[in-house]
């Protein structure tokens with residue numbers, strides 16, 4: 001491996017390990033690029049980013065390297081034996097992650113012998129097991145990247161301390177379908193008033209709620225006691241109470257240094273699907289702020305009934321729309337027939353793609369609103385572009401994010417849920433909410449609020465901005481307390 005280094009040079013070599021899911025890959029790559037951009041002595045930071053792939057057979061377990069054009073970032077294809085997005089449960093997925101431990105040891109060993117020894121791991125919170133163990137065994141510092149909101153981390157922190165509330169109380173609140181609208185917490189420091197239905201639940205293909213809460217607790221305890229630092233993709237002005245509490249109360253230093261919303265393409269692309277660029281040409285032909293962008297992220301699923309209600313609502317609202325119809329989004333309906341049905345009923349007001357270049361869409365002047373599942377990445381990408389949100393949360397942190405969007409930041413609307421145990425939205429509700437967002441007075445107030453947040457988010461990286469100051473502090477911390485490597489003659493060799 002060529003390294004472009006000089007003997008005696010001091011450097012920090014970061015090995016970045018993602019959690020292999022769309023909503024996690026992108027923030028890690030964006031954070032690595034942010035570090036590379038701001039590192040004081042740019043040339044002395046190298047990043048190696050792991051790309052997991054499923055090996056074809058047991059003999060196919062080699063690493064392969066690919067350099068980014070400026071050679072400060074390289075990507076390594078890394079075999080992940082049980083890698084599949086279709087595992088039966090999250091517990092199986094978490095267990096399967098443990099098998100990367102020996103490969104990580106081998107890769108780090110490889111760098112020790114043939115390249116620049118790894119001096120720091122930057123890894124997703126969800127990969128705490130096994131990456132924290134690898135870091136500890138090898139005496140390397142680990143920075144954990146928490147890809148969701150500060151408030152979500154604070155909730156995990158409380159659950160793991162077990163005094164303000166316990167996992168049992170959380171489980172009871174989540175499972176009490178008839179008490180969905182009851183208050184779960186009202187005056188817990190750092191958190192807004194949360195209802196039972198706002199709590200993160202993980203009912204997707206299987207119900208993994210308890211598994212994920214317990215896994216998050218264990219991961220957080222390990223991060224809080226053993227990680228070098230935790231970084232968050234949020235900023236102080238967005239979540240002042242949660243950010244303040246985390247940085248004051250945790251044992252591990254917590255740096256809120258977001259938002260990272262850089263567009264990734266080419267050598268740094270993390271997209272797991274091909275983006276259909278044709279929608280940008282279509283958006284170019286639409287009036288300013290006239291298009292509702294509809295996307296449910298990478299994992300959300302809609303029932304057939306829900307899809308039909310949504311389609312009715314969207315069509316009856318008479319608004320222009322761009323709809324991301326990810327294959328697998330709708331239970332029991334295939335992509336082609338759903339897409340045909342939408343287009344045939346849209347009277348030329350709609351455009352359908354199976355995956356969009358979302359950041360380019362949200363920053364397009366024709367987009368006036370976002371009907372979103374409220375995944376954290378979609379939420380902050382909307383904030384960074386000043387686009388108000390119509391919330392359609394499905395699972396995980398999405399209901400909690402929606403609570404912030406509607407009640408705290410006042411840049412969005414939420415539907416009234418009625419049928420299917422509180423999960424169904426009537427088509428009339430959908431139509432009315434879309435109209436309010438896109439053309440009503442309420443919508444223009446929400447748009448104004450979204451714009452104000454956009455301003456705040458961009459000020460964070462101006463001089464003396466909160467995220468820039470904290471990023472400086474993080475980088476200083478990395479430069480002073482993480483042991484640098486020194487390029488030796490052997491490590492310069494290919």
Ligand code: UDX
Pocket residue numbers: 022023024026148271295296297298299300324354355356357358359374375376377378379381395396397398
């Ligand atoms: C998952 C969880 O579902 C979510 O609750 C959690 O907050 C993050 O992890 P996901 O469903 O993938 O996330 O949603 P989100 O966090 O919004 O991330 C989706 C990413 O895919 C965004 O970066 C978005 O820009 C991108 N995207 C989405 C596209 O590039 N094109 C699309 O068509 C749709």
